[in-house]
Amino acid sequence: MGIPLSDSAWRLVEGKNYAVVATVNPDGSPQTSVIWVGRDGDDLVFSTVEGRLKHRNMVRDPRISISIIDSADPENYVELRGRVTMTFDVGRRVDTELAWKYDGKDPGEDKPGAVRVVVRMVIEKAAGYAA
Numbered sequence: 376m377g378i379p380l381s382d383s384a385w386r387l388v389e390g391k392n393y394a395v396v397a398t399v400n401p402d403g404s405p406q407t408s409v410i411w412v413g414r415d416g417d418d419l420v421f422s423t424v425e426g427r428l429k430h431r432n433m434v435r436d437p438r439i440s441i442s443i444i445d446s447a448d449p450e451n452y453v454e455l456r457g458r459v460t461m462t463f464d465v466g467r468r469v470d471t472e473l474a475w476k477y478d479g480k481d482p483g484e485d486k487p488g489a490v491r492v493v494v495r496m497v498i499e500k501a502a503g504y505a506a
Contacts, residue, residue, distance in 0.1 A: 377417055377457060377498040383505040384453040387443045388414050391477055396421070397440040398432035406432055411473040412443060419455060419496040422470035424489045433459050439496060445505070456500040464491035 380388075394412045397405050408429050410421045419441060423430050433439060437458040445451035464470055467482065470491055474482035485491065 378501065379417070380453075380455075380498060380501055381505065383451075384455075384501055384503075385414065387445055387451070387453050387505050388412055388419060390446070392443050392446050393477075394421075394441050394443040396429060397442075398429045399436045399438065400428075400432060401435065410441075411477045412441065413469065413473050413476065415495065417498070419457075419498060420469055421494050422464050422467070422473060422491055423494060424485060425492055426490075430461075430492065433461065433494065441496065442503070451504050453501055453503040453505040455496070455498050456502075457496045457498045459494050459496045461492045461494050464493045467491055469493045 394410050395407050396410050397407045400406050406428055410423075413420050437460070438456070439459055440454060440456045442452055442454045470482050474480065
């Protein structure tokens with residue numbers, strides 16, 4: 376079970392604000408990627424493709440950090456830390472929802488054979504201006 380977030384932190388998650396996910400490489404160094412994020416109850420969710428570096432890192436070590444920056448005020452941000460689980464993104468549901476949220480249209484096609492997964496983060500710590 377995660378921690379409760381402030382209303383201002385949830386507004387950043389629910390808004391059209393880009394996020395940066397940090398995972399841990401096998402050698403202990405950080406790896407970051409810009410992502411789209413959404414909310415499902417008290418969890419943060421995003422979609423990725425199996426085999427990408429962030430996916431491989433999360434399979435090996437489920438601890439991640441996500442920073443979400445307010446697109447209207449970059450000094451307003453929240454950093455969320457926690458652990459993830461992954462399930463198949465059946466019908467690309469989460470990917471499509473996030474594409475509509477951020478781009479206002481269906482997502483482009485993945486490479487043939489790509490398998491989409493939903494990454495679900497249970498939030499264990501929050502910091503930052505909006506925390």
